[in-house]
Every structure is written in structure tokens, then in C-alpha cells.
Amino acid sequence: MVTPxxxxxxxxxxxxxxxxxxxxxxxxxxxxxxxLRAASVTSMLQQLAEQGxxxxxxxxGVFLTETGTLAALRVIRRHRLxxxxxxxxxxxxxxxxxxxxxxxxxxxxxxxEEKIAVKLGNPSFxxxxxxxxxxxxxxxAQDLIPLYEAPLNVxxxxxxxxxxxxxxxxxxxxxxxxxxxxxxxTGREPFxxxxxxxxxxxxxxxxTNHAVGAGIxxxxxxxxxxx
Amino acid sequence: MVTPxxxxxxxxxxxxxxxxxxxxxxxxxxxxxxxLRAASVTSMLQQLAEQGxxxxxxxxGVFLTETGTLAALRVIRRHRLxxxxxxxxxxxxxxxxxxxxxxxxxxxxxxxEEKIAVKLGNPSFxxxxxxxxxxxxxxxAQDLIPLYEAPLNVxxxxxxxxxxxxxxxxxxxxxxxxxxxxxxxTGREPFxxxxxxxxxxxxxxxxTNHAVGAGIxxxxxxxxxxx
DNA sequence: AAAATATGTTCGAGTCACCTGATATAGAAC
DNA sequence: GTTCTATATCAGGTGACTCGAACATATTTT
Numbered sequence: 001m002v003t004p005x006x007x008x009x010x011x012x013x014x015x016x017x018x019x020x021x022x023x024x025x026x027x028x029x030x031x032x033x034x035x036l037r038a039a040s041v042t043s044m045l046q047q048l049a050e051q052g053x054x055x056x057x058x059x060x061g062v063f064l065t066e067t068g069t070l071a072a073l074r075v076i077r078r079h080r081l082x083x084x085x086x087x088x089x090x091x092x093x094x095x096x097x098x099x100x101x102x103x104x105x106x107x108x109x110x111x112x113e114e115k116i117a118v119k120l121g122n123p124s125f126x127x128x129x130x131x132x133x134x135x136x137x138x139x140x141a142q143d144l145i146p147l148y149e150a151p152l153n154v155x156x157x158x159x160x161x162x163x164x165x166x167x168x169x170x171x172x173x174x175x176x177x178x179x180x181x182x183x184x185x186t187g188r189e190p191f192x193x194x195x196x197x198x199x200x201x202x203x204x205x206x207x208t209n210h211a212v213g214a215g216i217x218x219x220x221x222x223x224x225x226x227x
Numbered sequence: 228m229v230t231p232x233x234x235x236x237x238x239x240x241x242x243x244x245x246x247x248x249x250x251x252x253x254x255x256x257x258x259x260x261x262x263l264r265a266a267s268v269t270s271m272l273q274q275l276a277e278q279g280x281x282x283x284x285x286x287x288g289v290f291l292t293e294t295g296t297l298a299a300l301r302v303i304r305r306h307r308l309x310x311x312x313x314x315x316x317x318x319x320x321x322x323x324x325x326x327x328x329x330x331x332x333x334x335x336x337x338x339x340e341e342k343i344a345v346k347l348g349n350p351s352f353x354x355x356x357x358x359x360x361x362x363x364x365x366x367x368a369q370d371l372i373p374l375y376e377a378p379l380n381v382x383x384x385x386x387x388x389x390x391x392x393x394x395x396x397x398x399x400x401x402x403x404x405x406x407x408x409x410x411x412x413t414g415r416e417p418f419x420x421x422x423x424x425x426x427x428x429x430x431x432x433x434x435t436n437h438a439v440g441a442g443i444x445x446x447x448x449x450x451x452x453x454x
Numbered sequence: 455a456a457a458a459t460a461t462g463t464t465c466g467a468g469t470c471a472c473c474t475g476a477t478a479t480a481g482a483a484c
Numbered sequence: 485g486t487t488c489t490a491t492a493t494c495a496g497g498t499g500a501c502t503c504g505a506a507c508a509t510a511t512t513t514t
Binding site: 086089090091092096100103104106107109111112115116119 | 313316317318319323327330331333334336338339342343346
Binding site: 458467 | 513
């Protein structure tokens with residue numbers, strides 16, 4: 001199999017993410033993600049189907065085949081390894097790594113991919129809390145729930161913050177909400193009202209309290225803290 | 228000015244190197260370097276001329292304009308920074324960095340370029356001993372002479388080893404001839420015969436002695452050691 | 455069930471950024 | 485001035501997309 005072109009890789013990523021979100025990978029949804037027109041997407045989906053990367057049912061959208069999923073995971077792995085690397089070893093700020101990774105993920109050789117993975121200690125999560133697939137396409141297990149729906153007064157660990165909105169990233173980071181942070185939901189206002197959070201600061205400091213909107217609290221995912 | 232395409236960057240690099248070697252940047256010479264046909268090169272040269280990157284005289288070849296030179300130097304800077312970075316920070320073996328850099332140099336953002344440069348301490352020479360242009364296109368001064376022609380029994384510092392032949396690279400490296408190494412030419416056999424070298428090993432060890440062919444000794448460049 | 459709306463597909467076409475073989479021509483060498 | 489070689493022009497092709505417009509299919513509303 002030949003190396004997929006950058007455009008193909010972008011399609012695969014988009015489809016993968018849609019599937020992850022539970023939404024159907026439909027023509028329009030993909031077009032919107034990629035900023036293209038539906039007509040373009042249709043013809044690309046047909047090509048992807050020909051290459052055996054997706055199963056395509058006209059008017060019904062696509063889903064990734066086994067090989068398609070693997071190809072998608074490989075791109076995602078590269079993307080996330082690059083993000084993490086840039087952050088840890090080159091001091092690239094968190095909200096900037098995504099765009100840089102977007103450019104590099106298409107040209108990273110398998111050799112360098114492994115070098116970087118080893119340098120990072122074969123990590124399982126990137127700076128946004130997203131899981132990093134292994135080189136064979138295994139995903140680390142996680143049991144994510146939206147922060148908004150976390151049980152009250154049970155410590156939760158922030159695992160995922162969407163990486164597509166730098167403004168929002170900075171805002172939540174300023175509250176101390178970063179992947180790995182431990183948060184308690186202490187209450188929720190009714191009618192889709194804000195959630196009250198108690199956020200553990202570093203080392204002995206008292207936790208800080210904030211109320212954040214339901215919208216944001218639903219896009220952030222947490223796991224129940226192990227301890 | 229738009230970002231040059233990878234192909235354009237490759238042309239600029241090839242032209243730059245030909246000029247450096249003193250050879251005229253002629254259609255065929257460029258075609259040979261890039262593994263293309265003369266017809267293809269002619270039409271690309273016309274495009275480069277339109278973009279103001281080269282001066283083109285039909286049947287006479289090209290030379291880089293001011294902006295062309297700057298563009299070439301930027302690519303070369305990226306290439307060499309990447310080489311050095313991969314070697315120092317990711318442990319990529321010396322003979323492998325060139326090919327990897329070839330793929331990455333076209334997608335490195337100015338931002339990352341600077342991050343990397345700073346991380347490396349704004350170096351002036353890459354692992355092959357090639358000078359790294361500054362971000363404004365300044366080249367560090369050097370006064371290179373072919374190892375074969377170095378004055379006898381005067382310590383010389385290895386500055387440049389051509390990076391296009393991995394076999395040869397490994398051979399000379401095994402003798403201790405790497406950029407930065409200090410070498411004494413202790414004699415030369417007549418009729419294009421081998422040169423006798425005394426190569427300083429690391430730290431206190433006695434220098435080793437070898438005879439190397441005139442061919443190789445002419446492709447390696449040295450400067451008179453500062454001390 | 456028909457009409458209205460939303461979604462998706464086909465078609466024809468275009469672009470971009472290259473590359474090439476065949477043939478013609480300029481410049482240099484004899 | 486002829487010959488040789490390097491170079492240029494021409495006409496054409498390719499891969500890898502992208503798009504608008506017209507048509508087809510689904511879904512929802514009445």
C-alpha cells in the first residue's frame with residue numbers, strides 16, 4: 001500500500017473523529033469539518049472506498065474499514081506525538097502545538113515517529129488529554145464522561161479538552177483546567193445552568209472554585225480519579 | 228511573496244550549490260542534480276525567472292537574484308538546522324539525517340525554525356561541517372581548503388564532508404574524520420597518491436595514523452585550526 | 455400521499471504544479 | 485560553413501485534487 005496523500009489523511013482523520021463522537025460520517029459533516037463542498041467530498045469518498053479505506057453507501061455516508069481505521073490511527077498517533085514532543089522538548093505553548101502538528105504529521109517518517117515516541121517514553125496521552133494510539137493501533141483504555149455529567153463531589157481527572165479553539169483553551173487553562181488536573185463538581189444549576197467546580201491547585205494550596213457554563217463543561221471529558 | 232513549493236525550493240538549492248561549486252548553473256547541470264529532463268528544467272527556470280528568483284539568459288543558464296539567494300539560504304538553513312537537531316536531540320545517526328531533513332525542510336514553520344535554532348544555541352555549522360545561514364541570510368565566514376591540499380604538519384579542523392555518499396561517510400567516520408576533528412597531514416605520495424593523516428583522538432589518547440586516497444582527501448574540506 | 459425541504463450524487467469542467475518526448479534552433483568547436 | 489551539443493519550444497499528459505450546477509434521493513411536514 002502506498003503512503004496516503006495529505007488530503008486522504010485529512011479525510012481519514014475527520015471520519016475517525018466523527019465516528020468517535022458518535023455522529024454518522026456523512027458527506028456534509030465531513031465537508032464542514034474540512035471546509036470543502038459536498039460534491040468534492042462525495043468524489044473523494046468514492047476514491048477512499050476504492051482503496052478499501054472506507055465502506056461507502058451512497059446517501060448514507062461512510063465508516064472506516066479495518067485498514068482505514070489503522071491508517072487513521074497512524075496519522076492521529078503522529079499528530080499527537082508531535083504535539084507532545086513540541087510541547088515538552090521545544091517549549092511550544094500548548095495552544096500552538098495543534099497547528100504545527102497539523103503541518104508535520106504528513107511528512108514524519110516511521111523512523112522518526114519511533115524515535116520521538118521513545119524519547120517521550122511511549123506516552124499514552126497527549127497534552128490535550130487525547131489518547132495516543134500505539135504503533136500497532138491499540139488505543140489506551142479510558143472511560144470518559146463529560147465533566148458536566150460527572151458525579152457530584154467525586155474527584156475526576158481531566159482527560160480531554162478539545163483542541164480546536166485556542167481562546168477557550170486559554171480560558172480553561174487559566175482556571176487550572178488542564179489534562180491531568182483533578183476537579184470536583186460540587187453542584188449544578190438547573191435548566192442547563194453552570195457547574196460549580198473545585199479545582200485542585202498544585203501542592204498543598206487550597207483548591208479554587210469557579211462556575212463554568214454548561215456548554216464548555218460538556219466538551220471537557222474526565223475520568224473518575226483512580227484514587 | 229508566497230511560500231515556494233517544495234519543487235521550487237529544490238531547484239533553488241540545486242542552483243545555489245552549483246554556484247557555490249563555481250560551476251555555471253546550466254540547464255543540464257540542474258537536470259542532472261535533480262534527476263529530471265532538460266525540457267522540464269527549462270520551463271521551470273522560466274517560471275523562477277518570472278518570480279524574480281533567478282536571472283535567466285536563454286542558452287546561458289541562470290544565477291540567483293538577491294531574493295533567490297535569500298530563499299535558497301532559508302531552505303538550506305532549515306535543512307541544516309534539522310540535520311543538527313535530529314542528530315543531537317533525537318540521536319539520529321549522522322548518515323541518516325540528510326534524508327530525513329530533505330523531507331522536513333519544506334514544511335518547517337518559521338516559528339519552529341527559530342525554536343530549534345535557539346535550542347541548538349544558534350549554531351553556525353551542521354553535522355557535516357556545512358555552514359548554517361543566519362535567519363537573515365548571513366553565512367558564517369570560513370576559509371576552506373581541501374584536506375588534500377592542507378599544509379603539511381599544521382593542525383587542520385575538518386569542516387566539510389560531502390553528505391551524499393553514506394558508504395564514504397561511514398568509512399571516514401570510522402577513521403575519526405568527522406566535522407570538528409583535528410587532523411594533521413603528515414605527508415603525501417606523489418602522482419596523486421594517498422595523503423598520510425594523523426588524526427587526533429579524544430582526550431589524551433595518542434593520534435591514529437592512516438593513509439587515504441587523493442580522491443576522498445579532495446572532497447573533504449578543512450580550516451586551519453584556530454589554535 | 456403529495457408537497458416541501460434537506461441531503462447527497464453526477465456531470466462536466468477547471469486548476470495547479472508539475473513532468474515528458476519530439477522536434478527545432480542557437481552557440482561553440484572544428 | 486558544417487558539425488556537434490546544449491538548450492528551447494511545442495504539444496501533450498498526469499495526478500490529485502476542487503468546484504458549480506443540475507439532478508436524485510431521503511426525510512419531514514401538511
